Amino acid sequence: MQIYLPIAEMSMNIFVLFAMGGGVGFLSGMFGVGGGFLMTPLLIFAGVPPAIAVATQSNQITAASVSGAMAHWRRGGVDFKMGFVLIAGGLVGTYIGAMIFTYLRSIGQVDLMISLIYVIFLGSIGGLMFVESIASIIRSRKGEVVKVVRRQRSWIDRLPFKMRFRKSKMYVSVIMPLSIGALVGILAAIIGVGGGFVMIPAMIYLLHMPTKVVIGTSLFQITFVTAAATYLHSINTQTVDVVLAVILLTAAVIGAQIGVRVGVKLKGEQLRILLAGMVLIICTKMAYDLVVEPTELFSVSALDGEAN
Amino acid sequence: MISFVRAETMITDLSQHEIEITSQFSGQELLLFGAIERHVEGNSLSEEITVQGIDYDIIVVVQSQPTELVIRKKENVAGIWLNKANHTIRDIPGYYVIGSTRPLNKFLAQEKQIEYGLGLDNLKFTSDSNDDITEFKEALIRNMIEKGLYLESDGNVTVKNEILFRASIAFPANMPIGDYKADVYLVKDGDIIINHRTDLLVDKQGLERFIYNFAHEYPPYYGIIAVLVAISIGLFSGFVAKKVS
Numbered sequence: 119m120q121i122y123l124p125i126a127e128m129s130m131n132i133f134v135l136f137a138m139g140g141g142v143g144f145l146s147g148m149f150g151v152g153g154g155f156l157m158t159p160l161l162i163f164a165g166v167p168p169a170i171a172v173a174t175q176s177n178q179i180t181a182a183s184v185s186g187a188m189a190h191w192r193r194g195g196v197d198f199k200m201g202f203v204l205i206a207g208g209l210v211g212t213y214i215g216a217m218i219f220t221y222l223r224s225i226g227q228v229d230l231m232i233s234l235i236y237v238i239f240l241g242s243i244g245g246l247m248f249v250e251s252i253a254s255i256i257r258s259r260k261g262e263v264v265k266v267v268r269r270q271r272s273w274i275d276r277l278p279f280k281m282r283f284r285k286s287k288m289y290v291s292v293i294m295p296l297s298i299g300a301l302v303g304i305l306a307a308i309i310g311v312g313g314g315f316v317m318i319p320a321m322i323y324l325l326h327m328p329t330k331v332v333i334g335t336s337l338f339q340i341t342f343v344t345a346a347a348t349y350l351h352s353i354n355t356q357t358v359d360v361v362l363a364v365i366l367l368t369a370a371v372i373g374a375q376i377g378v379r380v381g382v383k384l385k386g387e388q389l390r391i392l393l394a395g396m397v398l399i400i401c402t403k404m405a406y407d408l409v410v411e412p413t414e415l416f417s418v419s420a421l422d423g424e425a426n
Numbered sequence: 427m428i429s430f431v432r433a434e435t436m437i438t439d440l441s442q443h444e445i446e447i448t449s450q451f452s453g454q455e456l457l458l459f460g461a462i463e464r465h466v467e468g469n470s471l472s473e474e475i476t477v478q479g480i481d482y483d484i485i486v487v488v489q490s491q492p493t494e495l496v497i498r499k500k501e502n503v504a505g506i507w508l509n510k511a512n513h514t515i516r517d518i519p520g521y522y523v524i525g526s527t528r529p530l531n532k533f534l535a536q537e538k539q540i541e542y543g544l545g546l547d548n549l550k551f552t553s554d555s556n557d558d559i560t561e562f563k564e565a566l567i568r569n570m571i572e573k574g575l576y577l578e579s580d581g582n583v584t585v586k587n588e589i590l591f592r593a594s595i596a597f598p599a600n601m602p603i604g605d606y607k608a609d610v611y612l613v614k615d616g617d618i619i620i621n622h623r624t625d626l627l628v629d630k631q632g633l634e635r636f637i638y639n640f641a642h643e644y645p646p647y648y649g650i651i652a653v654l655v656a657i658s659i660g661l662f663s664g665f666v667a668k669k670v671s
Contacts, residue, residue: 178656188661341657348649352649361637371659408507414572
């Protein structure tokens with residue numbers, strides 16, 4: 119059965135969309151990740167114009183993260199003060215990102231930017247994750263115990279404008295969380311991801327936040343930032359396809375519930391290797407498309423649209 | 427010596443004058459059909475109007491209103507293929523399908539084809555550049571054919587009993603909305619003797635139309651509603667998931 123998407127102005131098979139949404143939802147439930155970084159490329163590979171894929175993804179991630187944020191909040195897993203600082207940075211970043219996105223779209227470079235950011239960001243994070251989880255598997259086979267290293271004071275502690283975050287039991291400069299938030303906002307607006315894959319490592323390794331509030335606080339920030347991105351894309355480029363978003367997120371919600379149940383049966387390292395492997399496959403495909411001469415060098419688009 | 431003045435009239439119509447794009451829309455086919463009438467004046471002898479063999483040819487052209495398209499070319503910059511050179515082509519249809527009884531060159535002179543803008547090679551347009559953009563024009567046509575928006579086919583107009591003709595026209599789901607025109611040309615002895623036009627309107631309908639118009643006319647409200655829809659579905663699913671688990 120075909121369904122016509124009013125904003126994308128194309129007809130797609132509704133079962134294919136359900137399968138995509140459900141599949142990504144399953145993986146995001148299993149790995150505990152947002153899934154935006156899987157869905158955006160998947161939509162583009164399926165023929166959805168990149169700009170529509172990105173903006174619609176922002177809309178979908180809002181839905182996916184709000185329920186997670188609520189769940190963590192009930193368990194006391196959200197540091198609201200830190201969350202608001204991250205959001206403040208995030209909103210500025212989203213605004214800048216949406217402007218960059220509008221400009222890129224007008225010069226037909228949205229695809230290029232998505233590919234480059236994916237290859238660089240996801241490639242390096244996926245690579246690190248892959249190496250790290252293999253190392254930890256080897257360590258656990260040898261029976262070694264990882265020593266907990268007391269964290270060293272670094273340049274981050276010397277930054278000015280310090281603020282106390284009671285929930286996280288931290289006293290740090292707001293410059294760091296503001297910049298992390300802003301970077302995530304820019305990414306959210308340009309490539310249609312939540313940005314958890316950047317924010318969570320940054321919160322753990324740069325801010326040294328306690329793990330129990332990391333995921334909840336990041337989901338809290340992602341909800342607001344992707345909502346802002348959806349709003350700005352709607353205003354700037356009219357590329358948010360609500361019909362596409364609702365179909366994908368309905369399927370994703372169901373998939374995620376199944377994914378969570380499967381995920382608890384797997385070991386942490388195995389999950390991370392699987393996830394890293396998937397990220398690397400997507401990056402390889404994107405990198406390949408960037409460097410290999412395309413069979414069709416030309417692309418046609420409407421004057422204000424992007425190549426599709 | 428009695429001279430005969432023969433004249434033809436033609437009537438044409440489309441099986442539908444409006445295409446409605448609804449949520450289940452996945453493209454559509456329309457039938458363009460018509461009849462040729464032959465009149466013989468100044469003579470009442472009926473045998474004079476009988477068979478001359480197939481001396482008529484018919485061309486049908488269906489096209490959307492002129493639009494603006496950008497054609498971009500990828501070039502290799504530092505090992506990466508990216509969009510570089512581009513040209514804006516104006517006054518070009520976003521949908522153009524031409525069909526005929528036989529290959530155009532067999533019955534219509536090149537000059538006539540150019541004059542009437544018949545055939546993909548003779549499409550009329552204006553461009554932003556004075557450079558030679560032949561390569562871009564060819565690529566544009568190639569891309570549009572690939573998308574199913576341009577088509578040139580001879581032999582898809584069938585004529586029955588030398589008076590009735592029909593052609594099936596395919597519209598893909600990604601066709602542009604707006605006013606279309608369907609032209610039928612009757613060609614005899616290398617001359618276009620009749621040109622008849624039928625209008626066609628392509629528009630989104632129902633929810634598709636509402637969503638599209640709302641998004642383009644009230645972007646801030648559309649944005650807010652998109653966010654609210656997402657948040658309510660998200661909260662609702664979280665609620666259901668809690669109940670289920």
